[in-house]
Amino acid sequence: MRALIAAAIGLAVALALVLTISAVGAPTGRTSPKPLLTTVPEHP
Known part of the structure; x- marks a missing residue:
């Protein structure tokens, strides 16, 4: 569950x-x- 919350926060920060x-x-x-x-x- 923590990984899902972290992914959602990261996505929100990237979108912002x-x-x-x-x-x-x-x-x-x-x-x-x-x-x-x-x-x-x-070079000649």
């Missing part, structure tokens, strides 16, 4: 955190226009 973050909104800012390099450039 998600709702808080979504209420605050995404941080404002700009993204870089330069693409990220995903490979190492070849």
Whole structure:
């Protein structure tokens, strides 16, 4: 029974955190226009 109560409390805390973050909104800012390099450039 304690495990069920602990799981319910954990789920409620996680849900409250998600709702808080979504209420605050995404941080404002700009993204870089330069693409990220995903490979190492070849050396001549």
